[in-house]
Amino acid sequence: MNTLRVTGGRVLHPDGRVTAADVTIDSDAGTILAVGDETAGEDEPAEDGDESASADETLDAEGSLVIPGLVNAHTHAAMTLLRGYADDKPLDAWLQEDIWPIEAALTPDDIEAGTALGVLEMIRSGTTAFADMYFAMDRVADVVDRAGVRARLGHGVVTVGKDEADARADVKESLAVAAELDGAADGRIRTAFMPHSLTTVGETYLREGIEAAREAGVPIHLHANETVDEVDPIVDERGVRPIAYAAEIDSLGPDDFFAHGVHLDDSEIERLAEAGTAIVHCPASNMKLASGMAPVQRLREAGVTVALGTDGAASNNDLDVFDEMRDAAMLGKLAADDAAAVPADAVVEMATAAGAEALGLPGGRIEPGAAADLAVVDLDAPHLTPVHDPVSHLAYAARGSDVRHTVCDGEVLMRDREVLTLDAAAVQERAADAAADLVARVDD
Ligand SMILES: CSC[C@H]1O[C@@H](n2cnc3c(O)ncnc32)[C@H](O)[C@@H]1O
Numbered sequence: 001m002n003t004l005r006v007t008g009g010r011v012l013h014p015d016g017r018v019t020a021a022d023v024t025i026d027s028d029a030g031t032i033l034a035v036g037d038e039t040a041g042e043d044e045p046a047e048d049g050d051e052s053a054s055a056d057e058t059l060d061a062e063g064s065l066v067i068p069g070l071v072n073a074h075t076h077a078a079m080t081l082l083r084g085y086a087d088d089k090p091l092d093a094w095l096q097e098d099i100w101p102i103e104a105a106l107t108p109d110d111i112e113a114g115t116a117l118g119v120l121e122m123i124r125s126g127t128t129a130f131a132d133m134y135f136a137m138d139r140v141a142d143v144v145d146r147a148g149v150r151a152r153l154g155h156g157v158v159t160v161g162k163d164e165a166d167a168r169a170d171v172k173e174s175l176a177v178a179a180e181l182d183g184a185a186d187g188r189i190r191t192a193f194m195p196h197s198l199t200t201v202g203e204t205y206l207r208e209g210i211e212a213a214r215e216a217g218v219p220i221h222l223h224a225n226e227t228v229d230e231v232d233p234i235v236d237e238r239g240v241r242p243i244a245y246a247a248e249i250d251s252l253g254p255d256d257f258f259a260h261g262v263h264l265d266d267s268e269i270e271r272l273a274e275a276g277t278a279i280v281h282c283p284a285s286n287m288k289l290a291s292g293m294a295p296v297q298r299l300r301e302a303g304v305t306v307a308l309g310t311d312g313a314a315s316n317n318d319l320d321v322f323d324e325m326r327d328a329a330m331l332g333k334l335a336a337d338d339a340a341a342v343p344a345d346a347v348v349e350m351a352t353a354a355g356a357e358a359l360g361l362p363g364g365r366i367e368p369g370a371a372a373d374l375a376v377v378d379l380d381a382p383h384l385t386p387v388h389d390p391v392s393h394l395a396y397a398a399r400g401s402d403v404r405h406t407v408c409d410g411e412v413l414m415r416d417r418e419v420l421t422l423d424a425a426a427v428q429e430r431a432a433d434a435a436a437d438l439v440a441r442v443d444d
């Protein structure tokens with residue numbers, strides 16, 4: 001067995017305690033063997049000597065906090081190519097005037113280049129797992145495989161503006177991608193059926209796709225209740241709110257996860273809790289597009305699993321989940337009109353264990369037997385001094401650039417800020433070139 005040991009740091013445990021402990025990993029199995037004295041598969045603590053047995057590889061965590069790898073539970077990674085391309089507009093105008101026209105010109109090569117840039121940015125900020133809804137998902141999967149991260153991937157379906165044949169083909173492609181890519185990258189890739197939203201996919205296509213997804217045992221991921229302009233037409237046309245409509249078409253299951261959930265009334269929150277459907281809160285995107293403030297405190301109090309997502313880099317404009325933690329805590333207090341709402345430990349849990357739970361992926365916890373997905377955050381920095389409470393720092397003061405090492409599935413993806421699985425300079429240059437060519441093609 002090959003082992004990796006993260007030494008000399010303090011560890012954030014699943015119950016929120018922080019203690020000094022080494023973390024020993026079975027790099028072949030990709031699992032955590034021991035955290036300090038706690039050892040996988042044994043009732044008794046490890047005996048003296050076990051801890052000091054040498055590991056094949058070590059990562060220095062002196063002065064650092066070892067945390068579960070962060071989970072970005074909703075993004076469109078390739079949209080890094082559109083970072084800063086169209087800002088300061090509300091969702092509908094932004095999508096229709098700027099984003100959809102330029103996305104129509106994207107090639108699979110562009111999507112691979114943009115995804116690699118996004119994944120590079122995520123590894124450098126401690127993210128080890130993400131959910132991605134986009135196009136050319138075989139190319140997205142290639143990047144995930146090479147980079148060593150985990151992902152829940154799906155082809156995004158939009159049927160508005162399409163004739164019947166094209167709409168059906170889009171649904172078929174999403175189902176085919178979900179079947180073909182599931183289990184790829186040594187099991188690090190899982191899939192979902194991903195209709196874009198309840199308004200951009202027609203009811204017939206939603207029902208057909210969801211029925212097939214249920215038969216295949218594939219979860220459903222879509223944008224829901226993001227803006228008032230999306231909720232109102234559903235209420236006007238159907239006489240029910242979006243989450244009731246989602247239940248009618250059988251898209252409200254315990255493995256499903258919806259992005260945004262900004263405009264939810266009490267009955268919808270109750271339904272989500274009963275169904276076990278998770279919400280992925282995207283606070284930066286919701287603020288930038290002025291979509292609104294999600295009722296995060298109420299959702300959590302009702303028992304809904306709330307994860308965090310950056311959304312795409314065109315509406316954020318970065319993929320740093322540390323920013324999302326801070327934004328979620330700040331905005332959650334404003335939304336609840338209560339400074340005690342959405343506290344530091346809650347957003348850390350949302351970015352880790354709840355993210356893994358929402359996506360149905362391993363990780364999110366540092367404990368023996370869990371997946372060896374973790375990030376080592378260097379606390380030795382002016383903006384992190386003094387350390388009264390490390391969990392407070394994670395939520396309110398740390399940044400992605402404070403991450404020193406990133407590990408996923410037992411493999412070191414970044415050591416001392418050097419990404420080992422991707423050629424960072426080449427990825428950056430290729431993406432910059434692809435973005436420039438894309439804009440030039442569209443402007444012609
Ligand atoms: C059909 S693939 C995904 C699709 O979603 C678009 N998108 C990006 N951000 C958002 C958002 O906040 N709400 C709705 N849709 C969004 C993206 O540009 C792709 O077209």
Ligand SMILES: [Zn+2]
Pocket residue numbers: 074075076223259311312
């Ligand atoms: Zn989105």
